[in-house]
Amino acid sequence: MISAKLALTRTFPLLSRAGALVAMIALVGLLPWLSGRDPAWSVLRAQSAEREATPEALAAIRERLGLDAGPLGLLGHWLAGLWSGDLGTSWVSGKPVLPGLLGSLGVSLTLMGGAIAVALVVAAALAARVLADASRGEVHHRSGAGAAMFTAVPEFVLGSGLMVVFAVWLRWAPPYGWAGPENLVLPAIAMGLPAGGLLGRLLQDALQSAAAEAWTRTWLVLGARRATVAAGVLRRGVPSLLPQLALVVVGLLGGAVAVEELFAVPGVGRLALGAAIAQDLPALQAALLALLVLGVLAGTVFGLAQLLLLGPALRGASIPAAAEVRARPGRVGRALPVVLGGALLIITVAGLLRDPTAVDTSLRLAAPSWAHPFGADALGRDVLARLGRGAVRTVLVAAAITAVSLAVGLVLGLLPGISGPVEVINAVPPVVAGLLTAAILGPGVFGAAAAVAAVAWAPLAAHTSALVREELATTYVRASRTSGAGGGWIMRRHVLPAVLPPVARHALLRLPGVALHLSSLGFLGLGAQPPVPEWGLLLSESMPYVERAPWAVLAPTVALAVLGAFAISVSTTCAPRPDRGRES
Incomplete structure (x- = not known):
């Protein structure tokens, strides 16, 4: 039985x-x-x-x-x-889809390989100090703020900044195209740095947890070499990280759509985007299927790698959960959300005091000045005014999406067997969901909001499901059930009051990230349409003039970067520590 x-x-x-x-x-x-x-x-x-x-x-x-x-x-x-x-015939070109897909797939895999190489180098550099401490038997509870800063900026925003600085100003690399190895550098860095920051942060936590276990001190007392201890810490910490590597690869697939469009790289992401905008549904079907297959293959490969690293003794057994060892942020870490939030508020208020629709053709692509602190766009409209109005619109839409995602996540998180669909939805980047909704609903604010909401509920449902299982295992809930209390009464009186506050805090912490996802879809042309002043759309409209007026690109780039850093700093500072047990 x-x-x-x-x-x-x-x-x-x-x-x-x-x-x-x-x-x-x-x-x-x-x-x-x-x-x-x-x-x-x-x-x-x-x-x-x-x-x-x-x-x-x-x-x-x-x-x-x-x-x-x-x-x-x-x-x-x-x-x-x-x-x-x-895979069918393109509705636009009338040619078979498969040959074009294979060519684009080769380009995307090359770009992804470069991005993974950058990510691994960044992750290794971030975790090197933790591993060195572990080899001496020392455990310093680091906050991971350095690693978090790499994850603060989305790929398309980082790519825009890299293009302005290294391609336009310094001319160290070409800004567009796919003609040779030199075209790989900036896109790979734009995709690899955020992924490396995430991996570095996770690896720091895993290594710190492994180093805090008793066996490390035992090995050192018995005279084991530092290299041996470091290898043991890696062997203990890395397997728990491998499932996250699959999600990182999936994230690279989503980021590749924006990066390939930004740098005019002829990959699968750009193929899918062009097919979605042109309503070339056979080509879009093939591109989306390729992205899904790559995500599934990544999960399978890293799952097999985890089994190999665990060895026969632990196969089929659960990996002990690592203790949370992240340190509390210092004064600078606690002040950072206030500073970044204040900067966003100042930009918003200053922009709202200006007219975002006023057109002055004599100011086309005008440089920043006292009258126009962020310059003017290609139509002569004030960039600061459009940033301020776009902030309000983006935040309001993101708040509505967050509220819907919270409600859906709570309801579905109460259902049994939700883990499978949650894992599949988590493997779908918002950009890929945006391509689907663009094909069904067409590009626009509603389609972008539906795309983000379609994937934003999954982490909240997973959190709800975990908290419900924890709550049902408590002593007082078992006692209530033994005394004859019904399931509905237990759910209303015990489970929901305990689950709702932490999940609501989780949803609030995700609000800036939702705003960034909306901006990424706007940048790709799948979200808000002109003349709506939306941050991602502002960046997209300025990209054709990056060499002539780089300040028009830098203004929305910096605003989005500050928003990303604000999201990371808030989650790092305000995230509650795990419960060490609840008094009944």
């Missing part, structure tokens, strides 16, 4: 993951019908914008593409094509 229950416990999450993945593939396969428009009409418009959409022309397209079979028949045809290696 116990063995059967254990087998069911292990099998159910696998089935839920498989079901969620099948649902994602079905969603991709049904995109032509979910787009809300006649697929034949989309094909006609993609091939010729001037040709009249007569019933005869539409009928001919439906017959040629087999669209009369309906959505399920179309999905079956698409899946059959996948089995035979046929």
Whole structure:
């Protein structure tokens, strides 16, 4: 009985993951019908914008593409094509999708390899001091603030800054294209630095936890060499980090869409973005499927690597949870959110006092001055005014998304077996969700908000599920159940009052990150549309003039960087310490 229950416990999450993945593939396969428009009409418009959409022309397209079979028949045809290696024909070019996808995939894998190399170097540099301390038997509880700063700036914002400084001002690297190895440097750094900061922070925590265990002191007392102790700490800490590496790779896939568009790199991300904007759904289906397969392969590879590092003795057993050893931030760390938040507030208030729609053609791309502290854009509009108005709009939309995500996360987190769908949704970057919603709803504020909300609930649901399991295991809840209390009464009186406050704090801490995701979709043209003053859109509109007026790019870049640093500093400073036990 116990063995059967254990087998069911292990099998159910696998089935839920498989079901969620099948649902994602079905969603991709049904995109032509979910787009809300006649697929034949989309094909006609993609091939010729001037040709009249007569019933005869539409009928001919439906017959040629087999669209009369309906959505399920179309999905079956698409899946059959996948089995035979046929990913369909582009609605725009009329050419097979597969050759172009393979070429773009090679470019993306090369870029991802460079980014992973940068990330590993950064992570190793950040964790080197912790490992050196561990080899001497010392455990210094570091806050990880240095590692956090690398994760503060999104890839497309960091890439914009790198382009202005190193490509435009210093001319050390080309700003665009994919002509040689020199074109790999800036995109790889833009993607690798945030990923390396995240890995470095996680590795610091894992190594500090391993170094705090009793066996390290025992080894040193018995005369083990420092190199041996350091190797043991790595062997103990790295396996727990490997599942996070898969998420980092998934994050690189999402970041690659923006970075490839920014640096004009012909990869899968740029292919997917162009297909979404042009409504070339067969090409978009192929690109999204490639991104999903890469994410699944990353999870599988790192899962196998974890088993190999654990060795036969621990395979099939749970890894002991590492204790939280992060130190409290110092005075500078506690003051940083106030300083950054104050800077954002000043920019917002100063911008709201100006007119963001006033156009003065004599000020086109004007440099910063006392009258216009951040200069003017390509139409002669004041950049500070547009930044201030964009901040209010972005924060309001992000607040609404956060509230919806909190409600959905709480409800779904109470359901059993939620771990599988949560893991699959966590493996979908907001940019990829934005591509899906753009294909279904079209680009716009509502589509971008729906894309971010579609993935933002998953971490909150995972947090809720973990807290519910912890609460149901407490002594007073078991006593209430023994005394005859019903499940609904226990949920209302005990579980929800204990779960709601920490999950609500978690959602509030994620609000700046939601705003950054909205800005990234705006930068890619999937979110707010002109003339709406949105931060990501402001950066996108200024990029064509980066060599002539770099200050027009730097203003929204710095604002987004400050927002990212504010999000990281708040989460580092305000995140509650894990409970050491609750008094009943």
